[in-house]
Amino acid sequence: MDGSFRIGRLFGIPILIHFTFLLIIPLFAWIIASQITTTTDLIQGIYHVPIDTSLITAGLMPYVLGTIVSFGLFGGVLIHELAHSLIAKRNGIGINSITLLIFGGIASMEDRIPDPMVELPMALVGPLTSLLVGMVCSGLVYIVPSVIADPAVAGVLIFVFGYLGILNIILFAFNLLPAFPMDGGRVLRAWLAKRMPLHRATRIAADIGKGFAVVFGLVGIIFLSPMLLLIAFFIYIGASQETASVKYSVLLQDIRVGNIMSSPVVTVAPALPVTRVIEMMYATKHLGFPVVDHDVLLGMVTVADVHKMPSIDRDAMQVRDVMRHGVIAVAPETPVVDVLRIMGAKDIGRVLVVDKDRLVGIVTRTDILKVVELKEI
Ligand SMILES: [Zn+2]
Numbered sequence: 001m002d003g004s005f006r007i008g009r010l011f012g013i014p015i016l017i018h019f020t021f022l023l024i025i026p027l028f029a030w031i032i033a034s035q036i037t038t039t040t041d042l043i044q045g046i047y048h049v050p051i052d053t054s055l056i057t058a059g060l061m062p063y064v065l066g067t068i069v070s071f072g073l074f075g076g077v078l079i080h081e082l083a084h085s086l087i088a089k090r091n092g093i094g095i096n097s098i099t100l101l102i103f104g105g106i107a108s109m110e111d112r113i114p115d116p117m118v119e120l121p122m123a124l125v126g127p128l129t130s131l132l133v134g135m136v137c138s139g140l141v142y143i144v145p146s147v148i149a150d151p152a153v154a155g156v157l158i159f160v161f162g163y164l165g166i167l168n169i170i171l172f173a174f175n176l177l178p179a180f181p182m183d184g185g186r187v188l189r190a191w192l193a194k195r196m197p198l199h200r201a202t203r204i205a206a207d208i209g210k211g212f213a214v215v216f217g218l219v220g221i222i223f224l225s226p227m228l229l230l231i232a233f234f235i236y237i238g239a240s241q242e243t244a245s246v247k248y249s250v251l252l253q254d255i256r257v258g259n260i261m262s263s264p265v266v267t268v269a270p271a272l273p274v275t276r277v278i279e280m281m282y283a284t285k286h287l288g289f290p291v292v293d294h295d296v297l298l299g300m301v302t303v304a305d306v307h308k309m310p311s312i313d314r315d316a317m318q319v320r321d322v323m324r325h326g327v328i329a330v331a332p333e334t335p336v337v338d339v340l341r342i343m344g345a346k347d348i349g350r351v352l353v354v355d356k357d358r359l360v361g362i363v364t365r366t367d368i369l370k371v372v373e374l375k376e377i
Contacts, residue, residue: 300352
């Protein structure tokens, strides 16, 4: 993800931090510090353990504790994501990285069609790990008084463990909401996918996720909670993206570029006048042409390249003056899903198909979307 930098490696998985994470730590620390007495009372009430507050409230201590609890929370998020990743790895799914960001963590897995038999345990293990961490922290709350003699120091430890215990249990419960792409939504999809085709299961799970997003959004507006609005937005976008990606992966599986490419390709020579290219665009309705000289592919000229030239200059110009060198080409055997991914990543609308250095076809985003539409029937 853009705006992320690497902080290390755990179990061979690169751990990244998104810059929003650096904003949220001081914010959380400040929120925790400013509510320290209320929270201490709350923790006392929940665990039924008396807390000595003399050290907790002393001087800058609330901010120190706020920072420790914030880092502890993200440590909990990291353990949660690691649990997902380790189960994924054990099932042969590659994990590219884990990124910690404002909402928590995201484990970036290899793009593939999800298998419900693998997804179910993989989705469940995250929340269950959070529950375990929450229970361990809560257990420490009761052990501290018998191990630490100084009541003020014990108070600090009870506060930290008690707070982290509650946060990790919230993390457990929140992630189990059946709001796709949260873990609970994945569990729901895996359960549905055993009973119906994957893309239909995904759509149902995503629709339920969007329903949750709308409810969160409304509650967020009513109570003016920016955090809830952000979560609503995150769930809505995540649900939409997952539906689209699964739809394309399922409908386009087994289809190779060679099956759907347009061939033969209309090409232009580097010496062709730009005005002539524009006429060809009008005539053929193609908005880009490969530039070929004596069977050698040199590059590509698209309507965007022509557009960059002021119209008075176009008369004197040739294709070689405006063309783009270095084109993105794929082999006919390439799966169409991969081409769609390349187009998305490079923000291009067409990819050339090259077989043993010979231009054999061209495939556009529109061609692929037409195939998707046909497959949906
Ligand atoms: Zn999770």
